[in-house]
Amino acid sequence: MEIKGERIVLRDVTAADAEILYAIVREPEVAAWWAPPDGFEGMLAVVLDDGQVVGAISYDEELDEDYRRASIDLFLSARHHGRGLGADAVRALARWLFADRGHHRITIDPAAANAAAIRCYGKVGFRPVGTMREYERDPLTGEWRDGLLMDLLERELTG
Numbered sequence: 001m002e003i004k005g006e007r008i009v010l011r012d013v014t015a016a017d018a019e020i021l022y023a024i025v026r027e028p029e030v031a032a033w034w035a036p037p038d039g040f041e042g043m044l045a046v047v048l049d050d051g052q053v054v055g056a057i058s059y060d061e062e063l064d065e066d067y068r069r070a071s072i073d074l075f076l077s078a079r080h081h082g083r084g085l086g087a088d089a090v091r092a093l094a095r096w097l098f099a100d101r102g103h104h105r106i107t108i109d110p111a112a113a114n115a116a117a118i119r120c121y122g123k124v125g126f127r128p129v130g131t132m133r134e135y136e137r138d139p140l141t142g143e144w145r146d147g148l149l150m151d152l153l154e155r156e157l158t159g
Helices: 015-025 085-099 115-124
Strands: 002-004 008-012 045-049 052-062 069-076 105-108 127-137 144-153
Touching (some): 002 085, 008 085, 045 085, 085 105, 115 144
Antiparallel strands (some): 105 144
């Protein structure tokens, strides 16, 4: 699969991507929000900028027609933060989830303290729904931390 954004390309994760993805999730700015997974096989795609792997993005789906929705998760190398690549990747995947997978709503759930991620998702059109108290364990300290539930309807997608 390949999904194109304005500047990025999303493509399937391969075994050859594992080393760079593990290096990215170990960067201090990424490790503050992401624990290294057991593997990347479940990730939808790597995020490419000029052919270089700069992160990964995934989605999960609820397929029951009465609750049909998807959720997205993303991480990018700190060297690529603040360049609009995250918003481009989320926007491209959201378009695909709406158009090709038939979802009407997408959620994303950054840590409530992750202001940069929340700003990024807001640029795509995601809106805060509410705070999920003690939602996840901090990967560095093991303490519970709050998450911010955000959602996006197809008509709210920007760009």
